[in-house]
Amino acid sequence: MFSDADAAELYDLLNPWNPVLWPSDAFYDELVMAAGSVLDVGCGTGSMLHRAREHGHTGRLVGLDPDRAALARARRRTDIEWVEGGAADARWDAEFDLATMVSHAFQCLVTDDDLRASLAAIRSALREGGRFAFETRHPQARAWEDWNPSHASEVTDASGRALRVWHEVESVAGDVVTFTGTAAELDGSVLRVDRTRLRFLDVVRLDGFLAEAGLAVEARYGDWHRGPVTDTSREIITVARRK
Structure with a gap:
């Protein structure tokens, strides 16, 4: 999808x-x-x-x-x-x-x-x-603390589909942060989840x-x-x- x-x-x-x-x-x-x-x-x-x-x-x-x-x-x-x-x-x-x-x-x-x-x-x-x-x-700015669903973005793609996109932190281990990015329809139906690690x-x-x-x-x-x-x-x- x-x-x-x-x-x-x-x-x-x-x-x-x-x-x-x-x-x-x-x-x-x-x-x-x-x-x-x-x-x-x-x-x-x-x-x-x-x-x-x-x-x-x-x-x-x-x-x-x-x-x-x-x-x-x-x-x-x-x-x-x-x-x-x-x-x-x-x-x-x-x-x-x-x-x-x-x-x-x-x-x-x-x-x-x-x-x-x-x-x-x-x-x-x-x-x-x-x-x-x-x-x-x-x-020192701890940017990952703002990566949560309350900071979601809403956008309409080229096909006219309205989407809500957000990030959620899974773990902080030393200087490595693991988080997910989720794209969903506005009714909450999840379309995609990607996992990323950043140092x-x-x-x-x-x-x-x-x-x-x-x-x-x-x-x-x-x-x-x-x-x-x-x-x-x-x-x-x-x-x-x-x-």
Whole structure:
């Protein structure tokens, strides 16, 4: 009743890429438009790269994601390269000026081994001096405490079906949060439940992984207006450079 393609469409409805409305999107849009070649790791449905091309980016744009249904939507635009795979599967060698992981995709790297392999692959894909931009939710903000049915969203999909979407936390084990995302009709009939695990690294542990991978922190922000990281920051926004 609710396919992977439906889920990919729903993601775009709930998370439209719009740098005019959202400071987070504007932050990345500026970086992407200034870079000659861009690798978007965890590109999802490709909205960020679609917009870059639509607004005049003439360089190489590549999106990488393991989700086939999301890539099927991304591939509606054929003047961008789309590759199926995870971050650790990247096999490019010094080909990009910029790599990105947007929309908290970095937090999907849950294990130490996956983090190390992914960061090594991303570093290898960057040219000397190339930059890697990404964000992760600051654990001090405990964002998962708001992931419950009382914060549900309602949306109407392309077929005219009204849906209610919410998240519920199953467990918090160390710095890893496991939660479900549910899509249901307004009468409560559940159409789909997806389970996700995210890792909430603090600044010290994050920077340890970056340094180990040969990536030096060039800039660090606590909000999308480039303010510093403070004891009330909800984000850890990082621009790292290949050493």
